[in-house]
Amino acid sequence: MITGSQCRAGRALVEITRAKLASRSAVDEAVIEQFERKLEEPAPETISALKAALEDLGAVFIEENGGGIGVRLKFTESEARRIARLEGEGGLVASDRVP
Template sequence: MITGSQCRAGRALVEVTRGKLSVRSGVDEAVIEGFERKLQEPEPEAIAALQAALEALGAVFIDENGGGIGVRLKFTQSEGRRIARLESEGGIVASDRVP
């Protein structure tokens, strides 16, 4: 599950307001603000809905992997093809592309 900081950063990366995220996720705007400002911890279902909505908009959440948690944008199709070609993977980066 994502943290409030990841939610705030993901929202900034995909350039969506709290209001628009509220509409897309079904989570009240005040709950989103409290979560991002670390004032309250929403129900797990609300956090999952926020994460799903941000991922649908192009955010990729990075779990703790020794370097810390984070968020980044998905690769575009052309970036995915370029990376695959440069890395000589022999395939296309399918799960990491925005349509």
Template sequence: MITGSQCRAGRALVEVTRAKLASRSAVDEAVIEQFERKLEQPAPETIAALKSALETLGAVFIEENGGGIGVRLKFTESDAKRIARLEGEGGIVATNRVP
């Protein structure tokens, strides 16, 4: 389950308005606003619908892992390929310590 803050942040990351998210999730725009402003807690099914719609748009929700909850964007296919290529380039291996 996500929080209202994660919903708001996820919406900002994928650059959709509340109206667009309402349309994609079949959740009323007023309910989304109340949830994001922490004024009302919707039913778990409603939160799941919001999470699913945001994930489809490219948001990835991070559960509590000792560092806090969060949200980030998915890597695109081309981003993932570039990262894999850079990781496989090799080079000098050294410690990160600065004397």
């Protein structure tokens, strides 16, 4: 499950309004606002619908991992290819320690 803060942050990252998220998730806009403002906790299936809609738009939700919860954007396919190319360049393995 996600929190209201994660929902609001995810919406900001994927640049979607509450109205558009309401349309995509079939959740009433007022329910989304109440959730994001921490005024009401919707049913778990409602939160799942919001999460799924935001994930379809490119948000990735980060569970509690000792460093806190969060949200980020997925890498695009071209970004993933560039990262894979950089990781596969090879070269000499050396110590990272600076004298």
